[in-house]
Amino acid sequence: MDFGLDDEQRAIRDTVRDFVRREVVPMEAELLRRERRHEPGTTRAELRDLQRKAKEFGFWGLSTPQEYGGMDLPAVTQSLIWTELGRTFVPFRFGGEADNILYHATAEQQREYLLPTIAGERVSCFAITEPGAGSDAANIRLSARREGDDWVLNGEKTFITNGDDADFAIVVAVTDPEKGARGGGTTAFLVDRAMGWRSEFIQTMGEGGPASLVFADVRVPHRNILGGIGQGFELGMQWIGKGRYIIPSHALGIAERALSMAIGYANTRETFGRPIGTNQAIQWMIADSETELEAARWLVLRAAWTVDQGLDPRHASSMAKLYGAGMVNRVVDRVMQIHGGMGYTRELPIERWYRQVRLYRIFEGTDEMQRLIISRDLLRGYTKLGL
Numbered sequence: 001m002d003f004g005l006d007d008e009q010r011a012i013r014d015t016v017r018d019f020v021r022r023e024v025v026p027m028e029a030e031l032l033r034r035e036r037r038h039e040p041g042t043t044r045a046e047l048r049d050l051q052r053k054a055k056e057f058g059f060w061g062l063s064t065p066q067e068y069g070g071m072d073l074p075a076v077t078q079s080l081i082w083t084e085l086g087r088t089f090v091p092f093r094f095g096g097e098a099d100n101i102l103y104h105a106t107a108e109q110q111r112e113y114l115l116p117t118i119a120g121e122r123v124s125c126f127a128i129t130e131p132g133a134g135s136d137a138a139n140i141r142l143s144a145r146r147e148g149d150d151w152v153l154n155g156e157k158t159f160i161t162n163g164d165d166a167d168f169a170i171v172v173a174v175t176d177p178e179k180g181a182r183g184g185g186t187t188a189f190l191v192d193r194a195m196g197w198r199s200e201f202i203q204t205m206g207e208g209g210p211a212s213l214v215f216a217d218v219r220v221p222h223r224n225i226l227g228g229i230g231q232g233f234e235l236g237m238q239w240i241g242k243g244r245y246i247i248p249s250h251a252l253g254i255a256e257r258a259l260s261m262a263i264g265y266a267n268t269r270e271t272f273g274r275p276i277g278t279n280q281a282i283q284w285m286i287a288d289s290e291t292e293l294e295a296a297r298w299l300v301l302r303a304a305w306t307v308d309q310g311l312d313p314r315h316a317s318s319m320a321k322l323y324g325a326g327m328v329n330r331v332v333d334r335v336m337q338i339h340g341g342m343g344y345t346r347e348l349p350i351e352r353w354y355r356q357v358r359l360y361r362i363f364e365g366t367d368e369m370q371r372l373i374i375s376r377d378l379l380r381g382y383t384k385l386g387l
Helices: 007-036 044-057 075-085 102-104 107-118 232-242 248-266 280-308 315-338 350-361 367-379
Strands: 123-129 143-147 150-160 166-176 186-192 197-201 211-221
Touching: 007 044, 007 075, 044 232, 075 248, 075 280, 102 107, 102 232, 107 123, 107 186, 123 150, 143 166, 150 166, 166 211, 166 232, 186 211, 186 232, 186 315, 248 280, 248 315, 280 315, 315 350
Parallel strands: 123 166
Antiparallel strands: 143 150, 150 211, 166 186, 197 211
16 A cells, blocks of 8 residues: 655645745734734735735645636645645635535526636635524525515524625525425525625634624525525535545644644753653653544545545545544644643644634534444444445
């Protein structure tokens, strides 16, 4: 078995690593200063400027098909890139991307929504979660009622990423309550903010935050249905499933950067006349972190590999998400412990990571949902043990 990367993968990884080191990491000190002063973090203009510089390097639309001007990179290569982006806490992402389900759009919808989103001219958000429907996405209640050539939407979505910035939302709504979500009773709509919905920012323990979206008699033209009537839940599951291996890929980069900081600190911080790295308690924390980091790395890369092979990635991705999310939480906790009081301050990014990575065990499928998927696959015989 060959666990090495090919020349192209190494070249792309190293180029991204160099870009992050030269262009993104230098912004970290100012970002921490702003956050200590309770000022807004990295601005959209700053992030757009970084995306422009990255585009000059050829990095644009990692998963976007080539006919739309993207790179259409294999999943393993994308995973490697997301790991490199995780090495910095600056919330930078390469441009040229759009929600995967937007490719189900009609030609007219692509001109109005997909292409401007890829170009960075429009900002989207995906809205399926509701106050009473989180992990149980099939329990959504936001309704869409047909009136002539329009649909009238009423209800609320919550914890929507980009919800406060988006100028349009992909909204999954109930169009036929009798059929139920899994039976074709939900439909996805492309809903411009100008059509009347409003967002309410949700403050979280992390930096930034999601939003609630409120729909009160919002009229949406029939032509704004994405996919077809009754395909809302199916499209929603496609959207959610795409990110399962990306999240733990990002977690790998965070864990690598944090652990490297702990190793450097353990070699230089002295107590009782010697570096704290000579203490067995510190050594064991570093050893456990490295072991878990490497275990997570191969779970993540295997999940990405299944995507590239055209296999069903759900089981492998759930294991990668479950273990990767837990791993980064444990590693960051140990890194904070090694740094002691300094790790708890806002002079270093450790406490920031501590708050950030806690979300990884919740969003895009909680730990409990991943365990349900993994165990169900085994109990029902969908997946066999071993190779």
